[in-house]
Amino acid sequence: MAANNIDWSNLGFGYIQTEKRYVSNFKDGKWDDGVITEDADICLNECAGVLQYAQTVFEGLKAYTTEDGRVVTFRPDLNADRLMQSCERLQIPTVSKEKFIDAIEKVVKANIDYVPPYGSGATLYIRPYVFGTNPVIGVKPADEYQFRVFVTPVGPYFKGGAKPITIRVCDYDRAAPHGTGHIKAGLNYAMSLYQIVDAHNKGFDENMYLDAATRTFVEETGGANFLFVTKDGTVVSPKSNSILPSITRRSLMIVAEKYLGLKVEHRPVKFEEVKDFAECGLCGTAAVISPVGKINDHGEEICFPSGMEEMGPITKKLYETLTGIQMGRIEAPEGWIHEIK
Numbered sequence: 001m002a003a004n005n006i007d008w009s010n011l012g013f014g015y016i017q018t019e020k021r022y023v024s025n026f027k028d029g030k031w032d033d034g035v036i037t038e039d040a041d042i043c044l045n046e047c048a049g050v051l052q053y054a055q056t057v058f059e060g061l062k063a064y065t066t067e068d069g070r071v072v073t074f075r076p077d078l079n080a081d082r083l084m085q086s087c088e089r090l091q092i093p094t095v096s097k098e099k100f101i102d103a104i105e106k107v108v109k110a111n112i113d114y115v116p117p118y119g120s121g122a123t124l125y126i127r128p129y130v131f132g133t134n135p136v137i138g139v140k141p142a143d144e145y146q147f148r149v150f151v152t153p154v155g156p157y158f159k160g161g162a163k164p165i166t167i168r169v170c171d172y173d174r175a176a177p178h179g180t181g182h183i184k185a186g187l188n189y190a191m192s193l194y195q196i197v198d199a200h201n202k203g204f205d206e207n208m209y210l211d212a213a214t215r216t217f218v219e220e221t222g223g224a225n226f227l228f229v230t231k232d233g234t235v236v237s238p239k240s241n242s243i244l245p246s247i248t249r250r251s252l253m254i255v256a257e258k259y260l261g262l263k264v265e266h267r268p269v270k271f272e273e274v275k276d277f278a279e280c281g282l283c284g285t286a287a288v289i290s291p292v293g294k295i296n297d298h299g300e301e302i303c304f305p306s307g308m309e310e311m312g313p314i315t316k317k318l319y320e321t322l323t324g325i326q327m328g329r330i331e332a333p334e335g336w337i338h339e340i341k
């Protein structure tokens with residue numbers, strides 16, 4: 001779709017193909033320099049490693065326009081670090097931080113008309129990913145890979161304000177201890193699809209996963225970390241080796257402590273404790289924070305005092321401060337805002 005035909009404030013959260021994307025190939029033990037191309041299709045051998053054994057990892061971040069008209073991304077160095085960790089875990093050759101940032105800059109510049117204007121609520125979602133391309137039939141890592149980055153403009157996540165959602169405690173597990181829950185791999189999402197479809201069929205918005213070993217600690221949802229607020233205003237986020245380290249959640253914890261002067265705790269959180277919390281939210285790049293109003297545990301409901309009409313007061317302050325920092329209305333900590341020049 002041509003950028004000048006987009007109605008920014010009525011965009012949904014779906015794939016809209018833009019004109020340009022970044023592609024780099026790994027062959028004979030090294031990455032090439034990478035180019036911008038107009039070809040959105042990938043031609044792969046039927047036996048490609050990614051198709052047979054799901055050897056692929058990804059990232060997700062956004063570019064947007066600040067109040068003073070700069071085009072920026074938020075902490076892309078952390079996405080670069082996380083992609084390296086994901087690559088290492090799946091035996092994929094790593095993409096260096098320099099190469100990652102270069103790719104992000106090139107692809108955003110090539111699609112600069114698709115960066116939504118300030119105030120529209122829309123953003124340009126950036127999807128970097130790496131996958132094994134050569135034929136692999138015996139189980140082993142591929143020898144050749146592609147690193148691609150495409151962008152797609154997405155609408156405001158909450159149209160007409162963020163309404164609290166209802167989630168349920170899920171009977172399936174998301175990630176095993178010592179498994180792959182801490183990396184951003186497509187395989188973690190493939191195995192969550194059954195549960196999310198089932199949750200939606202039963203009228204729930206999301207699944208709350210508990211720790212696979214004991215089913216007594218809170219992990220996360222399929223694609224967002226939990227933040228809780230205690231009745232005395234402490235911000236608590238669950239800690240576990242099988243939770244994906246959300247950049248949004250890590251940033252919100254810093255905002256809570258340094259900007260709002262709140263006490264923060266990153267520690268294992270027992271499911272038993274959840275009923276005593278005052279507020280609950282889900283953190284991720286897409287929505288920043290989605291407020292949770294209700295958790296259904298096999299028919300037993302935990303209803304947060306913040307209710308089903310609006311975000312809890314501390315969740316709201318966190319949301320407004322972080323989005324204010326991102327949009328350039330509030331001064332950002334050193335290194336958080338990466339300008340695309």
Ligand SMILES: *Cc1c(COP(=O)(O)O)cnc(C)c1O
Pocket residue numbers: 060184220221222223224225244245246247248249283284285286
């Ligand atoms: C991407 C992702 C998140 C959110 O991470 P952000 O860096 O904040 O976007 C949380 N959980 C899972 C499982 C994810 O894949």
